[in-house]
Amino acid sequence: GAGVSQTPSNKVTEKGKYVELRCDPISGHTALYWYRQSLGQGPEFLIYFQGTGAADDSGLPNDRFFAVRPEGSVSTLKIQRTERGDSAVYLCASSPAGGGEQYFGPGTRLTVT
Amino acid sequence: AQSVTQPDIHITVSEGASLELRCNYSYGATPYLFWYVQSPGQGLQLLLKYFSGDTLVQGIKGFEAEFKRSQSSFNLRKPSVHWSDAAEYFCAVDPLNTGFQKLVFGTGTRLLVSP
Numbered sequence: 107g108a109g110v111s112q113t114p115s116n117k118v119t120e121k122g123k124y125v126e127l128r129c130d131p132i133s134g135h136t137a138l139y140w141y142r143q144s145l146g147q148g149p150e151f152l153i154y155f156q157g158t159g160a161a162d163d164s165g166l167p168n169d170r171f172f173a174v175r176p177e178g179s180v181s182t183l184k185i186q187r188t189e190r191g192d193s194a195v196y197l198c199a200s201s202p203a204g205g206g207e208q209y210f211g212p213g214t215r216l217t218v219t
Numbered sequence: 220a221q222s223v224t225q226p227d228i229h230i231t232v233s234e235g236a237s238l239e240l241r242c243n244y245s246y247g248a249t250p251y252l253f254w255y256v257q258s259p260g261q262g263l264q265l266l267l268k269y270f271s272g273d274t275l276v277q278g279i280k281g282f283e284a285e286f287k288r289s290q291s292s293f294n295l296r297k298p299s300v301h302w303s304d305a306a307e308y309f310c311a312v313d314p315l316n317t318g319f320q321k322l323v324f325g326t327g328t329r330l331l332v333s334p
Contacts, residue, residue, distance in 0.1 A: 109262070110262065137320075139320075141322075146326065146327075147326055147327075148223075148309050148311070148324030148325050148326050148327050149263070149309070149322070149324045150324070151321050151322060151323065154320055154321060161320075162320070162321060165321075197262070197263070199262075199263075207265050207268075208265070208322070209262070210255075210262035210263040210264070211262050212260060212261060212262050213262070
């Protein structure tokens with residue numbers, strides 16, 4: 107079956123602009139995670155959804171970052187007023203209900219100029 | 220401070236030689252432990268995990284890892300490296316031991332395989 111997909115694969119935006127990053131989880135997976143991976147670093151947890159609700163958003167760095175999952179499937183990570191420090195690869199993962207192995211997507215590389 | 224440490228940024232191994240990648244964690248209780256591999260253009264893939272029990276864990280692609288409580292370590296090993304093993308390897312922990320929910324990753328070790 108299809109794995110986790112993320113679009114776009116690359117996004118270049120200007121400082122101050124708004125961006126949306128999309129994640130399509132594996133069908134039937136109720137848990138969805140967002141991570142951010144800066145150059146030379148390991149992934150850093152941002153937010154975790156169980157169904158439609160954010161179960162843990164403690165990793166979001168500030169209020170410019172927001173994520174939604176309105177129907178419990180596709181999720182969108184939204185970044186307002188982008189800054190150069192937001193440049194990173196944004197990873198999405200999903201897992202079955204009740205926990206279990208996280209399956210990662212290939213990521214979206216965001217570059218803020 | 221709570222952390223996951225991978226002390227080697229790069230490691231070069233000859234094809235066919237053995238491999239050991241180091242991982243140390245600093246948490247009050249033993250967290251759930253994981254090793255992931257990231258190949259260029261690919262998503263992170265789980266190699267193996269340790270929750271409890273036997274301290275030697277077998278994973279996919281011929282990898283294994285040994286948990287040593289006294290050393291707070293979870294080192295990854297492979298007896299004979301193949302050129303296709305060249306990738307970035309990440310150690311990760313679930314400090315809350317809730318399953319896989321909120322992983323904390325190390326900074327990674329890039330493995331280079333020489334002919």
